[in-house]
Amino acid sequence: MLIYYVDGKFVPAEKAVIPVDDLALLRGIGVFDLLRTYNGKPYFLDAHIDRLENSAQKIDLALPWTHDEIKDVVKATLAKNDIPEANVRIVVTGGSSTDFMTPAGPPRLLVLVSPIPKLPDSWYTDGVKIISWEVERTIPGAKSIDYISASLALKKAAAQGAIEALYIDRNGLALECTTSNVFAFTGETLITPGRGILSGVTRKVVLELAERLFPIDIRDISRSELVAADEVFITGTGKGLVPVVQVDEDTIGDGRPGKKTRQLMAEIKRYTQAH
Template identity: 55%
Template sequence: MAIFYVDGKFVASDRAVIPVDDLAVLRGIGVCDLMRTFQGKPYFLKEHLERLEQSARAVDIVLKWRLEEIKAIVLETLDRNREMTEANIRIIVTGGSSTDFITPQGNPRLIVLVTRIPPLPPEWYQNGVKVITVNQEREVPEAKSLSYIPAALALKKAKSLQAVEALYVNRDGFVKEGTTSNLFAVLNAHLVTPEDKVLKGITRKVILSLAGKIMTVELRPIPLTELLCAQEVFITGTNKGVVPVVKIDDTTIGDGRIGEKTRQIIRALDEHTLNFQKE
């Protein structure tokens, strides 16, 4: 059975609880971050913790812990679950208990969950996937919030249409990101990704650092009309890596097959990950 860290204690997963008056329960107020391990080592732990801190700041939750303290807790939780060869690590900071049941009052709770990584279908990477678009925007794009109802509904719609992800399109017709992924498109031999008002993933950051050796990179808005004419499209995420997209709604992207630039990016990320494991 997995061991979790919950509000100052390490407990078995079936004994992991928080008070029902926590704002995470009452209002969905809180932030989180997700990372994975490679060869048992957390991938970009420092960057994920910095993003957690940024998310908390964006929703006005004050962290009681220094990032070094959270890092030590993460590593100990991982060590207590060493039977998992590879794992997901979820860090959650709740809004804490509140006397008015709506306003964070400076007493957040820290939770660290370590769980096995579920396998993803190999055909995603062999044949590419379909995604859909939804007219939707994040309330606080810069924060990885606990409030996932809009994302859950969008994903439910995607699955009903045999798609694996839903891309958010804002009121101005620009495609921003997926529910749990960042978006990239190859447009006129340039790699383009939205920059403003998106949750900037750590995998996105790695891709941007690698892609400059392959093609010119542009950080700019992408209108939906332009995205549907892209030569190649892919999405990225902590657990997904790089997932090629061959269909958006009813539009086939390019020739409906995984593009060569996308394959180059996948190879570059694989090599980067392999080097990380050797460090």
């Protein structure tokens, strides 16, 4: 039986509720962050809480908890659940509202845990397909709970045999995927967008590991340049680093995970095991 933390209490998952006047339900006001454990310990917990706090600041949601208080709640929630490896979702809601528009009470803190599902080995050995989707985040850099666009995009992706959807802005620039950051190799240079995105924690790790191996260019990249790249991959907390071999109907490189992508996959594996 899973145990969640909900607004100051630890409760069984099936009894976890929040009031119907919470702005998270009424207006989609709230932020969240997602992390996972390795060997039972939260991976980059401080960095994820930093990003949660930054997201809250961007939507003008004042957090009544300190960084360390949130950290302690996450650790306590994990301790109450017997899960070998877990996804941990930290959610801050907009709080209750009497007029269903403006906050009348403090935000609510939720910590939800679940077992990590096993992803197909073929994602990493053979690569995956993603599709492109013309949309832009309302507030780039804020990981808000409003995921309508992402949900629609992922449904479209699944219908086309793809695992992710790549956001393309009005200028034809490739930004990021619904829950992933995107990278491309052109020659020896590793390219990744730096504007209009939510910078992932795994993205930061990849950049740190890659800087001693390859030239790095953080800049705008168009969809046309991306599909013409030698190698493409995506990164995310739950999926790690996944090679991309197809975008819509365009094949990337020779249609197989590239050498430099596989090199970074090995570097991340070593790094994770060491830390």
